[in-house]
Amino acid sequence: MKFKPSRDSIFGVLLRSPWWMSAGIATVLIIGAVAALPREYWAIGVFASIPFVVIAVLAGMRGLRTPSPARVQAIAAAAAAMPWPAFSNAVQAGFERDGCQVERLNGGGANFALTKDGHIALVSADRWKAARTGIDAVQRLQAARERRAAHEAIYIALGEISAPAREYAAAHDISFMTAPDLARLLRDWKT
CATH class of the missing domain: 1.10.287 (Helix Hairpins)
Structure with a gap:
């Protein structure tokens, strides 16, 4: 424990x-x-x-x-410029390096299912470079979480997160992975 x-x-x-x-x-x-x-x-x-x-x-x-602010900015800029296949491979490699078993999902509100010590987390990452994250994307992640009975839900967003999306996420215990968190996940990544 x-x-x-x-x-x-x-x-x-x-x-x-x-x-x-x-x-x-x-x-x-x-x-x-x-x-x-x-x-x-x-x-x-x-x-x-x-x-x-x-x-x-x-x-x-x-x-x-903790990565430096310059490193966070460099990783965020590089990630925002990447196509989905390269970005998803980098995210998957980061989670695997952190000891998670990663299963790729085909849409439905989540892109990855992470398993570690019997704990399941769903990750939505396909709108990582959207300028603004609205409540609808977070609601889709929550619906996927309920369907799969996952313990945790994580939404990756480099852009702004709307107030309704933050409120909904707080009410449903959904975490946001923003640029500093993404930089920690991709800490071994060469930019």
């Missing part, structure tokens, strides 16, 4: 923040304990700082894997 903190908890917020914020909190806890407590209680500050040190390490590792 994977431990996943609540998105709004302090640990969830710190995981999305730069690593140095968690390291700073850990440092403050240790210095505060040394400054305010008798010597025999200094261990309290050290033990209280351990979760923040772990979060700092995790956030730092995540930061190292």
Whole structure:
């Protein structure tokens, strides 16, 4: 079982923040304990700082894997210029490298079915370079998800996502894979 903190908890917020914020909190806890407590209680500050040190390490590792803004822009531009066969092959290779079994689907709202550890996700990618994603495409993905009883649904979009599409996706727990996420998926891709 994977431990996943609540998105709004302090640990969830710190995981999305730069690593140095968690390291700073850990440092403050240790210095505060040394400054305010008798010597025999200094261990309290050290033990209280351990979760923040772990979060700092995790956030730092995540930061190292995050592509630079220039790389994100380069991959997004290259992906937008690609024809569907080349783009779909690159996306499939990225998912397979991440440990997913990939099944290609023929339309019907989704283009790929990903399976990993018994978990099924559907991915819609064929309108990746549309200037604006509307609610209809997201609704088709949700319908495909319901037909296949998939656990997760992911919509790949490089363009703008309309407010109704975002609201519908939030209500139905559909994720959007935008340029930064696509750059992480295609991190080994030569542009």
